[in-house]
Amino acid sequence: MAHFNTASFQPKDQFGAWRSLHRDTIELLPTDELAAGFAAEFSSWRLGDLVLTHVSYTGAPGRRWRHRPKSYLDHWCVVLARTVAADGRPREELSFRSLALPYEGRAQDSEVITLYLPRDQRPADEQRFDCVHGLEVSQDFAPLLIGYMDGLVRRLPHVTPGHAASLEMPTRALVAACIIPQPVYQEAARSPLGSVLVDRARVVVRQNMASPDFGPDRLARLLAVSRSKLYRLFENSGGVAHFINRERLHEAHRRLNCERETLSIHAIGNEVGFIDHSTFSRAFRREFGCSPTEARERGLARSFADEWGEPPPG
Structure with missing residues (x-):
């Protein structure tokens, strides 16, 4: 609290x-x-x-x-x-x-x-x-x-x-x-199985996101579904590649907001599948409206406020 x-x-x-x-x-x-x-x-x-x-x-x-x-x-x-x-x-x-x-x-x-x-x-x-x-x-x-x-x-x-x-x-x-x-x-409600498959896809992506080569074809194989079925599942939410990319970015965002995370921003980007730091930074800013550095600073500021019961200075 x-x-x-x-x-x-x-x-x-x-x-x-x-x-x-x-x-x-x-x-x-x-x-x-x-x-x-x-x-x-x-x-x-x-x-x-x-x-x-x-x-x-x-x-x-x-x-x-x-x-x-x-x-x-x-x-x-x-x-x-x-x-x-x-x-x-x-x-x-x-x-x-x-x-x-x-x-x-x-x-x-x-x-x-x-x-x-x-x-x-x-x-x-x-x-x-x-x-x-x-x-x-x-x-x-x-x-x-x-x-x-x-x-x-x-x-x-x-x-x-x-x-x-x-x-x-x-x-x-x-x-x-x-x-x-x-x-x-x-x-x-007519497509509960679709929601279950999305949840399974999220788990598989998170297990494999450290590999920069992980993409729609491998996701389809690991889910044991056809490529066409996988693409239909995500066609109204930006596509399969977009889904994978968002999962990578949201995991990076979560880690940057964690006060116990000690890895550098570059290392975190690598661990969620981004080899190039500038590509990671641009994608992160498009998704969240701020840079990875700014996200980490905000996470630290919130930790300060939670610990001391007051807004951070500045």
């Missing part, structure tokens, strides 16, 4: 500290009402590769913000925002967004719960989820998802990391069932 509270800063520095905490995902825009301070508290928990965050504001002024262009964090997120209306009654809104796509907002929320879902799990999810960017979740399903997210915030402080990780797949399934339009979801 990570925790952060602006109360540890002087009022004049509180908004800057809050802005720094979120600088990798959104750009917070200053307002004219910050002299009295910016009282906000942040907590986060991991559910495997998912991240749940909870923010509470105490009389903080209204905020304007937008997704940071080409953020290396291109996750999807389910956002539950609560506001106290002028008549004193609470109001809540549940929406779904992609951090990789443009989005701007203005709010004076009193509480925000956000569930972040990384893109590198199932390529088949990408187009379906991106189609509902900016969607306000249907009222038929919103209460179910709201209740679940509230329950996570209440219970995760008392759950071990191992048990929390076991919630990843059920949580993903619930989000998909609640936010993907029903005709699209039904179409996806």
